[in-house]
Amino acid sequence: MKIAIDGPAGAGKSSISKLAAKELGFIYIDTGAMYRAAAVYAIKNGIEIKEENMTEEVLNKIKIDIKYNENGQQIFLCGEDVTKRIREADASLGASNIAVIPSVRLKLVDLQRELAKGNDVLMDGRDIGTYVLPDAELKIYLTASVEERAKRRLKELIEKGQDADFETVKRDIEYRDKNDSEREFAPLKKSEDAVLIDSTNMTIDEVKNRIIELARGIK
Numbered sequence: 165m166k167i168a169i170d171g172p173a174g175a176g177k178s179s180i181s182k183l184a185a186k187e188l189g190f191i192y193i194d195t196g197a198m199y200r201a202a203a204v205y206a207i208k209n210g211i212e213i214k215e216e217n218m219t220e221e222v223l224n225k226i227k228i229d230i231k232y233n234e235n236g237q238q239i240f241l242c243g244e245d246v247t248k249r250i251r252e253a254d255a256s257l258g259a260s261n262i263a264v265i266p267s268v269r270l271k272l273v274d275l276q277r278e279l280a281k282g283n284d285v286l287m288d289g290r291d292i293g294t295y296v297l298p299d300a301e302l303k304i305y306l307t308a309s310v311e312e313r314a315k316r317r318l319k320e321l322i323e324k325g326q327d328a329d330f331e332t333v334k335r336d337i338e339y340r341d342k343n344d345s346e347r348e349f350a351p352l353k354k355s356e357d358a359v360l361i362d363s364t365n366m367t368i369d370e371v372k373n374r375i376i377e378l379a380r381g382i383k
């Protein structure tokens with residue numbers, strides 16, 4: 165069984181997906197982490213994120229691996245553990261910019277479909293229900309107001325000891341929303357057959373339970 169969860173930045177997709185996948189015994193695939201890792205590759209190697217710079221040679225050098233242990237998922241970029249690095253602000257903005265480039269998307273979508281093959285998976289991202297796994301048995305579109313999403317993201321950054329303020333976080337989220345929904349190739353949008361969940365006034369547990377209920381109804 166495949167579950168696709170899409171939605172804008174900060175809607176709670178990854179926290180909720182992790183919990184729901186664990187409870188269902190599914191593999192969780194965080195596709196945003198892959199775009200973040202690709203952006204970190206460009207940043208580390210001084211490559212400006214532009215379509216013409218993402219040549220086949222560069223794309224072939226971006227090696228992304230995902231490993232799972234009791235602490236959750238670890239992301240490796242060319243053998244180096246970048247699990248924490250990909251959560252920094254420059255990686256978020258870089259991911260949103262690199263995700264606009266079709267050749268990068270095609271490479272990462274191949275990897276995502278490969279990981280999903282033959283497994284029960286819960287995959288989250290922006291284009292999972294519409295493009296990566298159009299045959300997913302359950303599709304969720306998870307959203308929340310931009311203020312609520314910025315508030316949650318700010319709390320997360322502060323807890324991690326990073327410097328952040330509400331207006332900057334909100335601006336970054338709005339920038340990513342616009343970038344993600346206006347790009348030509350596989351933009352962020354609700355798939356017609358997706359269940360809409362607005363988490364603005366819901367707790368993580370409430371959203372998780374709703375998803376489990378929907379999944380069990382299908383299984």
Ligand code: C5P
Pocket residue numbers: 173174195196197199200256259260261263288289290291292340344
């Ligand atoms: O989900 P997360 O915020 O980690 O994703 C980082 C960025 O990667 C998003 O802002 C989006 O631009 C891009 N992304 C995407 N398609 C996906 C997952 C993420 O374009 N399936």
